Amino acid sequence: MKNLFYSILCLFLTACQSEYHAYDTRIDGQRHIHAKQIPTIETATKGKSSFRFAFITDTQRWYDDSEALVNHLNGKDDIDFVIHGGDLTDWGLRAEFELQRDIFRHLKQPHVVLLGNHDCLVTGELIYEEIYGAPDFAFTAGDVRFICLNTNALEYPAGSNVPNFDFLAEELTNYPAEVRRTIAVMHAAPLSDQLSGDEAVAFHETLNQFPNLMVCIAGHDHHYKVNDLFEDGMLYIHGASIEKRSYILFTIDEDGYKYEEILF
Numbered sequence: 001m002k003n004l005f006y007s008i009l010c011l012f013l014t015a016c017q018s019e020y021h022a023y024d025t026r027i028d029g030q031r032h033i034h035a036k037q038i039p040t041i042e043t044a045t046k047g048k049s050s051f052r053f054a055f056i057t058d059t060q061r062w063y064d065d066s067e068a069l070v071n072h073l074n075g076k077d078d079i080d081f082v083i084h085g086g087d088l089t090d091w092g093l094r095a096e097f098e099l100q101r102d103i104f105r106h107l108k109q110p111h112v113v114l115l116g117n118h119d120c121l122v123t124g125e126l127i128y129e130e131i132y133g134a135p136d137f138a139f140t141a142g143d144v145r146f147i148c149l150n151t152n153a154l155e156y157p158a159g160s161n162v163p164n165f166d167f168l169a170e171e172l173t174n175y176p177a178e179v180r181r182t183i184a185v186m187h188a189a190p191l192s193d194q195l196s197g198d199e200a201v202a203f204h205e206t207l208n209q210f211p212n213l214m215v216c217i218a219g220h221d222h223h224y225k226v227n228d229l230f231e232d233g234m235l236y237i238h239g240a241s242i243e244k245r246s247y248i249l250f251t252i253d254e255d256g257y258k259y260e261e262i263l264f
Helices: 002-015 033-045 063-074 094-104 124-131 165-173 197-207
Strands: 051-056 081-084 111-113 137-141 144-149 181-186 213-218 225-227 236-238 246-253 256-263
Touching: 033 081, 033 111, 033 137, 063 094, 094 124, 144 165, 165 197, 213 256
Parallel strands: 051 081, 081 111, 144 181, 181 213, 213 236
Antiparallel strands: 051 246, 137 144, 225 236, 246 256
């Protein structure tokens, strides 16, 4: 019933153009979430040789399932932070962003959210930036650098620098001295409909320049799967959409990483 309610609400807000424009970028409530959440993650994991994080993705229209996931994760005491792989929304509407934001603000663990291809629609990227921050960002947990990237190239005109190779070059140049390993996170993996051809190859080769790249994590395809996309041993682990009642639990320790799909 709640999913139906939210769908009707979005349609209502779209229709009421005189009072509320569907693509309005004026945000009600919490903004600049990453500016608060990232320092919390970095402080909580500083000096840790092991930690755990949950990867969730593609929650877009499944509000009841998203709430169920928050309740499930809040019952866990062994998860340090949560990464959302993008596609909070179906249509890039402000109402969708705000509804999803207000669900995930109840997480007891700090969290970050990537930009998905559906989130890019119309004024969605502007709304995302106002609520969360820049679509390309990075943070450090323990001795691992997380490179979080906008890979939704199909949603942008040619020459838009998506993925942002300038950001990657800057991260490589200013790689923190205390960090010895890297994890790359994105919404759409290379060789998907969003990122293909020579650009996908160049993107993968650039990621492999990062110190001790451990794994690449993505969403977008709505199914849990593990692929060696370029047959070079580097795994791309894809999370399922939240309607599957699934997320991936990653454990990082001194020996590397482990992962498992968790059904809730």
